Amino acid sequence: MFALEGVLAALVVLAALAFALQAVVLTPTTSGATEAPVDSALVGSVLTTTAADGDLRTALVDDWAGTSFGGATGRWYTGSYPSNKFGTALEESFGPAVTANVVIRYRTPGDGRQRTRLVYNGAPGDGAVRSSTTVTLYDRHVSSPGTFYAKDVSPSELYNVLEVEVVAWRG
Known part of the structure; x- marks a missing residue:
């Protein structure tokens, strides 16, 4: 009888342990602490606001200087945002703790698709948030x-x- 009681007690403990492990999300991090993810509503809000007032179109069209975006060190901005109202909105909204890339996709003659970058700051980190317009x-x-x-x-x-x-993403 005591052996049966011991086995049942061990099963109860194992079941409780299994339930507790399923209820907690464990993810590896380099610092051991978890960072708050980037607010997806904030990313969407920057795009929506700058698209509505024309600043996004201006950044995409008027800043193109024939072979690259004007003010960029290469074909696109790297390590910084554009020096226009869209870039200012990104910088003010995200601050120094958030890193972002901006990718432009467009149609090509013959129903193909192509892409170019406006801003490239490296490969997205874990928990990257995407929004498009x-x-x-x-x-x-x-x-x-x-x-x-x-x-x-x-x-x-x-x-x-x-x-x-x-x-x-948080950088």
Whole structure:
């Protein structure tokens, strides 16, 4: 009888331990502490606000200098944000603790897809948050279509539709 009681007690302890381990999420971190993830609503809000007031379109079109974005050290910004209202909005919203990439996807003639970067600050870390929005360009928005990265894909007034994705993570 005592042996049966001991076995049942051990099963109860094991069941409680199994339940406790399933209820707790354990993830490895380098510092041993968990960081709060980037607020996805904040990332979406920056895109929505700058798209609504035209600052995002300005950053995508007017800052293009023929072969790169004006002010960038290479073809795109690395280690910094653009020196325009969109870049300022990213910097003010995220602060120094958050790192972000900005990727632009667009259609190519013949229904293909292409992408270019506006900002590249490295590979996204764990817990990266993504948000995207579309920016519709019309012929009147692009003053130098021959050197612009996205080509005119429509015989109508529509020039191209860009998808802008911001990937943000604690850096």
